Amino acid sequence: MPDIVLPKAVYARIAVNVPHVQGIFDYHLPEETSQDFKIGHLVTVPFGKQSVQGIIIEFPDVPAVPQTKAVQKILDPLPVVTLGQIKLAQSISLDTLSPLGLTLQAMIPAGLSVQSDIQYCLSEQSLALLEGGETPLADLSPSQTHLLDLIIERGPLRGRQLDRVLPHKNWRSTAGSLTRRGVLISQSTLGDPTVKPKMERQLRFRGKKTAAFKQMEDLARKGFPEALARRQAVLKMVMEGEDSIALTVIYQETGANLADIKQLALRGLVDIIEVHVLRDPLEEIKISPGPTPVLTPDQQQAWDMIQGAFLAEKPKPLLLHGVTGSGKTEIYLRAVEKTIQEGKQAIILVPEIALTPQTVTRFMNRFPDRVGILNSELSQGERYDTWQLARQGALDIVVGPRSGLFTPFPNLGLIVVDECHDDSYYQGEISPRYHALQGAIQYAEITGAVCILGSATPDITTLYQATRGKWQILTLPERILAHREAILDQLEAADQDPSTNRYHPLNEELQAANLPSLHVVDMRTELKEGNRSIFSVPLQDKLKTTLEKNQQAILFLNRRGSATYVFCRDCGYALRCPRCETSLTAHQSDNSLRCHLCGYRRNTPQTCPACGSNRIRQIGTGTEQVESALQKLLPGIRSMRWDRDTTRTKGAHWEIMEKFSSHQA
Structure with missing residues (x-):
């Protein structure tokens, strides 16, 4: 039978990356390259007087308008989103009224997605006046003078650059007035993607080693023994290496130059x-593979029901x-293993970036070299490389917060939402506004x-959906700690007496523990009894x-800093943010x-800005104050503070968790 020739696509329906633009637009494809275009491709298209990015979502037979413009070019040879992602973006856009183009752009790495911008530069008339030593206009306002000085000093500036230089300033109206008066010229610009694969220059041995040894003494002119020594060291290094070696490593080891x-x-x-x-954020993570634990009866019952879901056409x-410690993660691991066996991939969502290290370590121990991580702490290059690996199917598992849902796996088989009750799964600050649980x-x-939606405390909506039969509910009522041998190893590593073991046997191999007891202390009673510390007397005794x-002990407080309210004792003036009015x-x-x-941010004032009094007081408790009070209560104690202020640097979460796990605090 002759091959079926598919008709060439002539038109493309594209969601453009333009803020506040809701619609989709039809373009025609260049005839000579129309076969190169695929659904999901990232392209540039004309939009009004500017060029913008967009994503092809379908190829309509007939365009929605009689006259169409041509697609300009493809920015990435492979589709940047899958067909499933396009359908998800359409659903989110419909439910939340977020622009489809903006929703799709949120699914691709920062740096690959670029919005058009306006560039401002001096007009020819202004340049001529400046060359003659004159000012473009004499009656400029202070804001106009400041903006003009910036462009004279730095050259042409784009809108996003001015946003960074002049935060919280209405510079756009100022630029508009200068443009209308002929002082500035504005023009649309679309920059190239700022992220791309990292290329490294390396050195590779060429030829035969016998021939190279014969030249070893002739690598430099006579009278230059230092150059000869450097080149000999380089040659020996690449001859001994099995693979090519990075030039930076060669320079460092041998002192050679280009x-x-x-x-x-x-x-x-x-x-x-x-x-x-490859820019791998998990490159330095130590892996400690261990045996697969035996499931408890409750876990086995839950796992049997999950295996049934894998067989269902529409699970x-x-x-x-x-409950906390009931072994939900082991169920996730079994589900991931089943997914990989079927040749599919899995997304594991965690509510906070701080939880990512612990989860990633568990999955890496079980599935070495198959796990990736996606979160905002990574560099643009690391996110791009992980995204590329996932898109190509080179990873089986990605762990991340809510944005991890947009991982472009080609054959997705499992989504796990751990701690599904957590509010951080909702993105409400920026568009697209969506809930990762519903997504x-x-x-x-x-x-x-x-x-799979995991939680120790599911919210009422989730329970309602489960009890109505829309979702299937699985329960794990027993708290499992670990195998008996593992617990004894931990006690020995921490120099603990096994007699302090708080666990009780669940069966021959597993040990469990009851949920911890809770003690509520009324701090007003503590104050009446003379305790002015932020720690109650029972807490002080327990710490000692x-x-x-x-x-080890962990103290939780959901407030950063040393005081949460600063005010004047004389007039009551409270110091608030001038931008958002919060304390x-x-x-x-x-x-x-x-x-x-x-x-x-501002310095702490010595006197009240309202009345001039020096009676400035600070009340409230933050993590800094807790750490300081802890050092006074227990001098010499090894403490660590884990909050946003101490985890701004890359890898800080991993470092703190590793130190605490190894009993360094």
């Missing part, structure tokens, strides 16, 4: 090559309701994937007992007041 490398290349001894290098969402359920329905047993938080570390909402 001239030495070029001389070796001219002699035909080495080749300078460019190699694609229902599964609510895994298990996960929709995405699983679109792709036919199994969706814990340290005497060489055990400023005091930080003792640098004697500053900060707004935790917008980032505003």
